[in-house]
Amino acid sequence: MACESRDEAAAAGKNTNPQAFEENALSEVRHVIGVVSGKGGVGKSFVSVALAAGLQKAGATVGILDADITGPSIPYLLGLRGQRLMSLGDLYLPSIAPCGIKVMSSNLLLGREDDPVLWRGPVLAGALRQFWSQTSWGPLDYLIIDMPPGTGDVALTCYQSLPMDGVVIVSSPQDIVSMIVTKAVKMAARMDIGVLGIVENLSYLVSPTDGAEIDLFGPSHLKRDAELCGVDALDRLPIEPALAEACDQGRLADALPDDYLPGTVARALMLEAVPAPVPDLAAMDARLDAYRDSLGLVDGVPEGMEERDATPDEEPF
Numbered sequence: 001m002a003c004e005s006r007d008e009a010a011a012a013g014k015n016t017n018p019q020a021f022e023e024n025a026l027s028e029v030r031h032v033i034g035v036v037s038g039k040g041g042v043g044k045s046f047v048s049v050a051l052a053a054g055l056q057k058a059g060a061t062v063g064i065l066d067a068d069i070t071g072p073s074i075p076y077l078l079g080l081r082g083q084r085l086m087s088l089g090d091l092y093l094p095s096i097a098p099c100g101i102k103v104m105s106s107n108l109l110l111g112r113e114d115d116p117v118l119w120r121g122p123v124l125a126g127a128l129r130q131f132w133s134q135t136s137w138g139p140l141d142y143l144i145i146d147m148p149p150g151t152g153d154v155a156l157t158c159y160q161s162l163p164m165d166g167v168v169i170v171s172s173p174q175d176i177v178s179m180i181v182t183k184a185v186k187m188a189a190r191m192d193i194g195v196l197g198i199v200e201n202l203s204y205l206v207s208p209t210d211g212a213e214i215d216l217f218g219p220s221h222l223k224r225d226a227e228l229c230g231v232d233a234l235d236r237l238p239i240e241p242a243l244a245e246a247c248d249q250g251r252l253a254d255a256l257p258d259d260y261l262p263g264t265v266a267r268a269l270m271l272e273a274v275p276a277p278v279p280d281l282a283a284m285d286a287r288l289d290a291y292r293d294s295l296g297l298v299d300g301v302p303e304g305m306e307e308r309d310a311t312p313d314e315e316p317f
């Protein structure tokens with residue numbers, strides 16, 4: 001990306017926003033993929049690690065930029081607890097996990113891992129800039145961005161300032177998550193960033209007695225949500241207690257089976273030839289309206305009242 005012109009980057013479907021952070025001379029990152037969830041706790045960091053490990057097993061060199069700056073968990077999942085970042089001149093050197101994945105995380109900057117990060121928006125954006133512009137990533141085939149949950153300030157900065165090829169949306173089967181998934185897809189579309197597809201995590205539990213799938217959080221919404229949003233359904237991941245234990249032991253990457261997250265890894269490998277499409281917002285709204293109508297969820301305004309839109313001080317973006 002360092003030597004790419006803005007036109008070349010645009011042709012490759014990458015972020016060419018004028019607010020883009022500069023890349024330094026010692027980083028040569030070929031593809032940047034964001035992993036996002038509309039809501040916390042659906043396993044976004046878990047999926048970030050699984051995607052990074054899957055790409056690594058396919059022969060790619062991989063790093064993870066932990067943009068969940070106030071709730072960082074990548075060092076924890078990859079056995080880097082208690083490590084501190086090193087620097088060389090002006091540039092940070094990412095930590096290298098035992099599995100070989102390079103990691104940049106606010107947790108590696110803290111004196112104690114249980115210290116809270118009490119930074120306001122501009123400082124958070126500054127940290128993100130350091131993680132990209134002031135970090136010597138070296139040659140990387142893929143940099144995975146573990147984005148903060150939701151549609152807040154840091155998520156916006158990621159979209160506007162990092163040269164993302166596209167995002168993977170992580171959901172779970174709870175009903176409320178479907179609405180939040182559509183928000184996450186719409187956010188990417190409004191920022192003109194492509195969507196590789198949706199991964200449904202915590203999708204089911206395999207019964208230890210008869211191998212049946214138990215829908216612990218209700219039935220899967222993956223296919224329906226992907227169709228409504230007009231994006232690909234990539235993978236469904238079960239809840240696996242052995243993997244939860246591996247997370248706590250900092251050895252998630254090593255504990256994952258070889259063919260884990262196959263749809264997502266394959267789609268990421270295809271980026272070379274097939275850019276992630278930016279969802280069509282108007283078509284998506286039409287499908288969502290038709291779906292709501294089919295359920296009888298018609299909006300009504302009680303007599304004497306009127307609807308009012310939010311009136312923030314500034315344009316959101």
Ligand SMILES: Nc1ncnc2c1ncn2[C@@H]1O[C@H](COP(=O)(O)OP(=O)(O)OP(=O)(O)O)[C@@H](O)[C@H]1O
Nearest residue numbers: 040041042043044045046073149238239240244247
């Ligand atoms: N498929 C899974 N099987 C077993 N355990 C899982 C699975 N997915 C997630 N977990 C467990 O849930 C924990 C939290 O996951 P993770 O940190 O990825 O959530 P998150 O969505 O990134 O959270 P937040 O958005 O709040 O940062 C993991 O440490 C792991 O123990």
